[in-house]
Amino acid sequence: MTTHIRTCTISDKPAVIALWAAVFQQDKPHNDPTQSFNQKINHADDLFFVAEHKKTLVGTIIAGYDGHRGWIYSLAIDPRYRRKGIGTLLMKKAITILHNKGCLKVNLQITGNNQDLITFYKTLGFTIEDRISMGKNLY
Numbered sequence: 001m002t003t004h005i006r007t008c009t010i011s012d013k014p015a016v017i018a019l020w021a022a023v024f025q026q027d028k029p030h031n032d033p034t035q036s037f038n039q040k041i042n043h044a045d046d047l048f049f050v051a052e053h054k055k056t057l058v059g060t061i062i063a064g065y066d067g068h069r070g071w072i073y074s075l076a077i078d079p080r081y082r083r084k085g086i087g088t089l090l091m092k093k094a095i096t097i098l099h100n101k102g103c104l105k106v107n108l109q110i111t112g113n114n115q116d117l118i119t120f121y122k123t124l125g126f127t128i129e130d131r132i133s134m135g136k137n138l139y
């Protein structure tokens with residue numbers, strides 16, 4: 001399967017929002033797909049990638065780097081295109097770019113005890129770490 005990974009642009013907005021609306025829960029204001037897209041695209045740090053197959057947007061990934069740790073967010077593959085290696089391609093792209101920026105450690109969070117996701121991330125060398133994840137809403 002020929003799948004192209006490229007930087008996300010503003011013209012991807014409708015397709016990205018539709019994918020996130022289909023794949024992710026939108027139970028919290030900070031998970032609103034439109035707001036998430038606008039904030040990341042305007043942040044303009046070149047760490048927002050999409051996977052395209054025959055001009056169809058089939059996957060997304062957001063990475064973040066603050067000079068200390070790298071983070072992975074919003075990895076989503078269109079359900080019709082799963083188990084074809086596209087999630088792996090997006091993860092490898094994000095990790096390569098983070099590494100090129102000098103990042104020495106990449107973190108990500110999984111909601112709940114999702115064994116399928118754990119299996120997926122383990123194929124990429126991620127391990128479960130003994131941490132407690134905390135957060136605070138700023139709204």
Ligand SMILES: CC(C)(COP(=O)(O)OP(=O)(O)OC[C@H]1O[C@@H](n2cnc3c(N)ncnc32)[C@H](O)[C@@H]1OP(=O)(O)O)[C@@H](O)C(=O)NCCC(=O)NCCS
Nearest residue numbers: 075076077082083084085086087088109110116119120123
């Ligand atoms: C998780 C996700 C990104 C995987 O994307 P994908 O393109 O299907 O993954 P890949 O094809 O690259 O999978 C690589 C390997 O990971 C493992 N894997 C992937 N999905 C799996 C699943 N559902 N169950 C078990 N193992 C899985 C397999 O070992 C797979 O290799 P194989 O197909 O040769 O057996 C995709 O299922 C998805 O978008 N899920 C919903 C959104 C989500 O939960 N995102 C993560 C937020 S933390």
